Amino acid sequence: MRILFINNDGGGFADHIEVANGTTVQDLFDQQVRSGKSHNYLIRVNRMPVPPNQVLQDGDRVSITPTKIEGAS
Amino acid sequence: MNDATIAERRRTKHRRWLRHSNPYQNPRPHQPTLRFSPTAWAKLLFLRDLGPTEVGGFGISAADDCLRIEDVQLVRQSCTCVTVHFDDAAVADFFDSQVDQGLPPSRFGRVWIHTHPGSSATPSLRDEETFACSFGSVDWAVMFIVAQEGQTYARLRFNVGPGGSLAIPVAVDFSRDFTASDHAAWKAEYERCVMTPEPRPPAIFDGWPADTLPRTNEFLDEEWADFFGWPDDERELAYRHEEFNPSEPFAEVVHV
Numbered sequence: 442m443r444i445l446f447i448n449n450d451g452g453g454f455a456d457h458i459e460v461a462n463g464t465t466v467q468d469l470f471d472q473q474v475r476s477g478k479s480h481n482y483l484i485r486v487n488r489m490p491v492p493p494n495q496v497l498q499d500g501d502r503v504s505i506t507p508t509k510i511e512g513a514s
Numbered sequence: 515m516n517d518a519t520i521a522e523r524r525r526t527k528h529r530r531w532l533r534h535s536n537p538y539q540n541p542r543p544h545q546p547t548l549r550f551s552p553t554a555w556a557k558l559l560f561l562r563d564l565g566p567t568e569v570g571g572f573g574i575s576a577a578d579d580c581l582r583i584e585d586v587q588l589v590r591q592s593c594t595c596v597t598v599h600f601d602d603a604a605v606a607d608f609f610d611s612q613v614d615q616g617l618p619p620s621r622f623g624r625v626w627i628h629t630h631p632g633s634s635a636t637p638s639l640r641d642e643e644t645f646a647c648s649f650g651s652v653d654w655a656v657m658f659i660v661a662q663e664g665q666t667y668a669r670l671r672f673n674v675g676p677g678g679s680l681a682i683p684v685a686v687d688f689s690r691d692f693t694a695s696d697h698a699a700w701k702a703e704y705e706r707c708v709m710t711p712e713p714r715p716p717a718i719f720d721g722w723p724a725d726t727l728p729r730t731n732e733f734l735d736e737e738w739a740d741f742f743g744w745p746d747d748e749r750e751l752a753y754r755h756e757e758f759n760p761s762e763p764f765a766e767v768v769h770v
Binding site: 447448449450451452453454455474481483485488490502504506507508509510511512513514 | 568570596597598599600602603605606607609610613618619620623624626628630631632634638639640641644647648649651652653659
């Protein structure tokens, strides 16, 4: 099946990719994100936060974006 | 050409090299330089000066030059006079909206910009932690800070090959066409994104009816210290910042 995947990791990526049926959000994260520390990211499917075991569906829009962006002086 | 002339030319060349060896004063063409379009620079300074707090955002890079910033975009954030905290969901919304406009993440998610009060643009420990954790897994990223009094700091870090980081000069690039300022739109963006949560009463007020709680900053008053019988040497109050929640202001008073 085909999903839209938005990933800021590495060189950055925003395009459609093919994933196997039954792939979960955690599976996709493990495959695509090099650092592998999911607590440093907000993972959303169709613009909504989801649990790691959610199974992806054809046409889903998955984004993995950084969190805890904060500055101080 | 005699030896004296050759020696003089060498000395002149050396003096010229020394004069141009400070990258902050004389960025060389081959040196990475963070360049802002005049419009982006004007917007950043406008946003910095619009309120009493720090403010932050992402730089939008040019299609053909990742270190040329053509726009500065805010995301929803919680700010105080010394901190800025992006809302995680707002960052994700920002990524979605930029992708919908056809931009790759390398053009909008690499240059992290925020302001500092006062004169120091030197990154704090928290700035460094954010740069390491939130931008540590991308191929390259820039942390840019502009202080209230105009000082700037930019550091480029790359995570490919051997990896490394270097401070880079900052410039305003007038070499291309640029658009006019739009203060009304910039102000609207600021008001939409920048939130300054009210301090929350300290935990000692838990359970008090809302209409009996002291209003903002009233609990800092000496009278309240008298009311609770705090000794003089324990009356120094400080704010402690907690997890940001827009519906729940996050500061509380603690004894020091």
